[in-house]
Amino acid sequence: MGMSAPQGGGRPAGVTPSMNVTPLVDVVLVLLIIFMVVTPLLAKQFWLNLPKKEDPVKVERAPDDADRPVVLTVDERGVLRINQTEVPRAELKERLARIFAARSDDVLYFDADDAAAYAVAVEAMDAARMGGARTIAVLTEKPAR
Numbered sequence: 562m563g564m565s566a567p568q569g570g571g572r573p574a575g576v577t578p579s580m581n582v583t584p585l586v587d588v589v590l591v592l593l594i595i596f597m598v599v600t601p602l603l604a605k606q607f608w609l610n611l612p613k614k615e616d617p618v619k620v621e622r623a624p625d626d627a628d629r630p631v632v633l634t635v636d637e638r639g640v641l642r643i644n645q646t647e648v649p650r651a652e653l654k655e656r657l658a659r660i661f662a663a664r665s666d667d668v669l670y671f672d673a674d675d676a677a678a679y680a681v682a683v684e685a686m687d688a689a690r691m692g693g694a695r696t697i698a699v700l701t702e703k704p705a706r
Contacts, residue, residue: 631669635685637676657692669694
């Protein structure tokens with residue numbers, strides 16, 4: 562901050578302060594240059610995975626069951642069903658592994674009755690994960706039958 566003192570034979574009014582703006586302008590210009598250099602580096606990148614175009618000669622018709630979703634249900638007695646077909650607990654992992662080996666997606670829809678035991682539901686989801694289900698979608702509404 563600079564100061565100026567009055568000169569001459571006038572009345573001594575005291576020292577009047579005045580602001581030195583030069584350091585402020587220097588700092589602002591340096592910040593402006595920094596922002597101009599950094600801004601192009603902040604450009605966001607996103608990855609886009611497009612499906613590959615299939616050759617019409619090689620396209621095979623999928624079986625009718627390939628379009629149906631795989632739904633694993635647990636009822637109040639602890640009985641496990643895959644698409645309304647009852648499955649013993651010991652065979653669940655192997656049966657799901659065979660189902661997912663024939664499908665292109667590994668999505669399993671899971672539905673448990675409100676009165677089903679929590680331990681049975683968690684064991685069923687663990688067996689489904691070990692059977693090859695990569696995504697387990699928990700159904701919140703009853704599926705249409």
